[in-house]
Amino acid sequence: MARLVTASGGGVPSRLGILIRLQLIIAWRPAKRGKIPEYLAIGFVAVLLGALALGLAAISFFTLLNLSDAAAGGPRIMLIGGCALFLAYLFIGLFQEGVGGGVDLSLLFHMPVSPGEMTRADLLSRLISPWALPPLGFFAGCIAGVMARGHFLFGCAIFPAAMLWYLQTFLTLMVGDLLLYHLRRSRRFVEMMGFLAMLAFMSWVVLQNTVLVRSSADGGGHRLIKMLADYWDGARYLVSLLPGASALSWTAWGWYAPVVLATAVGTVAGLYGLSGLLLRRLMEEGTAKTARRRGAPTVRRALKRPGLIERLPMWPFILRDFRYLSRDPYLKTMVLGMVMGPVIILAVLAGPGGRLGMHFLHYGAPFLLLMYCSQLSNNHLGLERAGLLNTLVSPVPRWRLLLGKNMVLMAFYLLLMCLPVGLLVWRKASAFDIASDVVLAVALAPIYFGLGNFLSILMPVPMAPKGKRLRAQVPMGRMFMLAIAQIVLLGLAGLAAAPLFLGRFALSYLGGGAWLAEVAGGAMILYGLLIYALLLGGATRLMPRREPDIYEAVLRSES
Amino acid sequence: MTDQQADSCAGEIETIGSGSLEAAAGEDVVRFESLTRTFEDLTAVSNVDLSVGEGEFFGFLGPNGAGKSTTIKMAIGLLRPTKGRIRIFGMDPYERPLDVKARIGVVPEEVPLYDRLTGREALEFAGRIHLLNADTSRERADDLLEWLGLEDAASSLIVDYSQGMKKKLALGCALIHRPKLLFLDEPFSGIDPIAVKGIKDVLTRMVREGVTIFFSSHVMELVERLCTRVAILHKGSVRAVGSLDELRAASGLGDDASLEDVFVKVVGMDPGDGGAQWLVS
Numbered sequence: 001m002a003r004l005v006t007a008s009g010g011g012v013p014s015r016l017g018i019l020i021r022l023q024l025i026i027a028w029r030p031a032k033r034g035k036i037p038e039y040l041a042i043g044f045v046a047v048l049l050g051a052l053a054l055g056l057a058a059i060s061f062f063t064l065l066n067l068s069d070a071a072a073g074g075p076r077i078m079l080i081g082g083c084a085l086f087l088a089y090l091f092i093g094l095f096q097e098g099v100g101g102g103v104d105l106s107l108l109f110h111m112p113v114s115p116g117e118m119t120r121a122d123l124l125s126r127l128i129s130p131w132a133l134p135p136l137g138f139f140a141g142c143i144a145g146v147m148a149r150g151h152f153l154f155g156c157a158i159f160p161a162a163m164l165w166y167l168q169t170f171l172t173l174m175v176g177d178l179l180l181y182h183l184r185r186s187r188r189f190v191e192m193m194g195f196l197a198m199l200a201f202m203s204w205v206v207l208q209n210t211v212l213v214r215s216s217a218d219g220g221g222h223r224l225i226k227m228l229a230d231y232w233d234g235a236r237y238l239v240s241l242l243p244g245a246s247a248l249s250w251t252a253w254g255w256y257a258p259v260v261l262a263t264a265v266g267t268v269a270g271l272y273g274l275s276g277l278l279l280r281r282l283m284e285e286g287t288a289k290t291a292r293r294r295g296a297p298t299v300r301r302a303l304k305r306p307g308l309i310e311r312l313p314m315w316p317f318i319l320r321d322f323r324y325l326s327r328d329p330y331l332k333t334m335v336l337g338m339v340m341g342p343v344i345i346l347a348v349l350a351g352p353g354g355r356l357g358m359h360f361l362h363y364g365a366p367f368l369l370l371m372y373c374s375q376l377s378n379n380h381l382g383l384e385r386a387g388l389l390n391t392l393v394s395p396v397p398r399w400r401l402l403l404g405k406n407m408v409l410m411a412f413y414l415l416l417m418c419l420p421v422g423l424l425v426w427r428k429a430s431a432f433d434i435a436s437d438v439v440l441a442v443a444l445a446p447i448y449f450g451l452g453n454f455l456s457i458l459m460p461v462p463m464a465p466k467g468k469r470l471r472a473q474v475p476m477g478r479m480f481m482l483a484i485a486q487i488v489l490l491g492l493a494g495l496a497a498a499p500l501f502l503g504r505f506a507l508s509y510l511g512g513g514a515w516l517a518e519v520a521g522g523a524m525i526l527y528g529l530l531i532y533a534l535l536l537g538g539a540t541r542l543m544p545r546r547e548p549d550i551y552e553a554v555l556r557s558e559s
Numbered sequence: 560m561t562d563q564q565a566d567s568c569a570g571e572i573e574t575i576g577s578g579s580l581e582a583a584a585g586e587d588v589v590r591f592e593s594l595t596r597t598f599e600d601l602t603a604v605s606n607v608d609l610s611v612g613e614g615e616f617f618g619f620l621g622p623n624g625a626g627k628s629t630t631i632k633m634a635i636g637l638l639r640p641t642k643g644r645i646r647i648f649g650m651d652p653y654e655r656p657l658d659v660k661a662r663i664g665v666v667p668e669e670v671p672l673y674d675r676l677t678g679r680e681a682l683e684f685a686g687r688i689h690l691l692n693a694d695t696s697r698e699r700a701d702d703l704l705e706w707l708g709l710e711d712a713a714s715s716l717i718v719d720y721s722q723g724m725k726k727k728l729a730l731g732c733a734l735i736h737r738p739k740l741l742f743l744d745e746p747f748s749g750i751d752p753i754a755v756k757g758i759k760d761v762l763t764r765m766v767r768e769g770v771t772i773f774f775s776s777h778v779m780e781l782v783e784r785l786c787t788r789v790a791i792l793h794k795g796s797v798r799a800v801g802s803l804d805e806l807r808a809a810s811g812l813g814d815d816a817s818l819e820d821v822f823v824k825v826v827g828m829d830p831g832d833g834g835a836q837w838l839v840s
Contacts, residue, residue: 112660
């Protein structure tokens, strides 16, 4: 029989090794063994990340090699690249289901593991994950480029700078993950953050579209740009102290370097401490399933005749999916990311850039928004998680269910379309052009959502975490396969939608007032609906045959 | 599970850590004083005073939403109380969380398992987290897999386990470090009757060896058969506590009254009275 090994003597001194092993298993092991495509996908992810690392290495190397003054320009190049990578990792990591490891630590809360141990294990597993490769390539290229120019001291300084960058980036991600846990739990906080984000970007749009354009037009552009440059010159000292920047900006030396270096080290220590503190708070808040608020006693409602819309056969599904989307904290966080992405892109492209921005608003915006909606439309069954059981056992025709889901997404998509439409109104686009864009969007969406039904049925991925968990545990391979399938789907949707884009061009050519334009608009919408009807019919036939597999994929993978 | 296996598992009742960290002689293993937890406008647990001594099989009963799981979460250091005091082996679980967690085993209502580990890996992981060395963890994992009847599924991923198998595995994870105190929240839900019998036997023997079990369940027969003392919680407050005989006497029921009768009397609910008459009309 097993011998007793006590905690006070004989046991291993640290849990770090076993925690890292756990993290690596969870990050890399496919959900089911023997799934060759999933292994291939994992291999492809590794190759892709390696290629990305090599690409970044080449870019940074040749950029630094060809700089006229590598000693002065090198730190700036490194800072720009490092900050871009930092922001990319932060955005992808927090809103796109994780970059580089990280497990649901809440499953460990009842075990004797300290927050510090969890933080260290999480940090180390991220550092040794393949996601650490692209920045490694970037920094290696910087070192090689600087060394080739003979700046050995600068080259040596990049080593600790890169290490500090990794620590700052991954610790920021961890803190973000833990903060997001609260965000997912608190409706008010989500609303507040969403509102603030929207406000910030709308302010930026106003600045770009009115102040800059106006001041350029009246000849004050130079003054304003100079003022902004002066402001930036003063602010860059402050910016260089931020996480992601302070790790690298001290390599520019000068009198300010010790302050920045101290700040960089302090930031790492602060983020490490904050991560532990947040973990401890989460631990003591009851993570898995705390008592819920009891609502007011049920009051028997007076029966009333159902309205016209309530008689629609797909109405119960529309209502349920709408409630799901507006109440589930995980989905709301996802939606927040989906709104912020297009807002940033559209705000940048709709700036005072002239025709290119306008063309994008007209033709690209509907497609861009569909790409963002794909997170919901291409996996709507996987996102239901436990609720899917009710869906699968319900005896209703599947077209009602799928149509209900698609209509909710359609409404959400059209709501998002208000953004480019608003920007077009701002840019004084003609009413006819704006109406044409709306026609394009209305015709395009059914095709895309109709195809999304197929992906959702064929490849459901259980995304939403069960209960109040920190994060969904989706294997990297599965996520990647989903991403590839979405790209393929986008291509198919593009092919199917080609007549719609031709129709949109035709509308521009015909202009407002022509009866032919009205016919073309109507034909576009009819075409979209026709394709959707065909796709819905196909998905309706496919779904019952796939239901056991959907159940298997979504409901039997709990973590 | 054979008797020999049960003996071997039950015979390992020792706590990890030095004796100085165990409850002092005569001191309660679990003690709640005025324990209260509120969630905004809801008081889930209100002024609960309870103590559980060493070697007790303590039943914790209550209807759904009574506050049982909330109380257990507070006791194991996962939910800080709004008011009141908790002592586990004389220690505050929020001041010395690791010391407390190293000495207890927990089977929560929702099993906390990583579904992409195999059963054996999960057990070994639990052992290593409790600072057992690799060899000991492996040996105990094998013993537990055999005892729980999971040896055939030892190398399968947990994602492929049934709910009952997951529950068994969670129990194994809670036992691998031989805790001195066990918190079991509906541990038998989904487990087949043969395994339930085996587990019951071992738990009873563990209690005889001095292990304390804090057992929350809705299965009255189990609680009646296993527990030496019972507390009934309703709407966050302890309505009754004592042995079954004491509860019968306190509720004014006869000697032949079952725990279910006592429970219904204490909680004051009439299960027959309700709406949805269309179901039976």
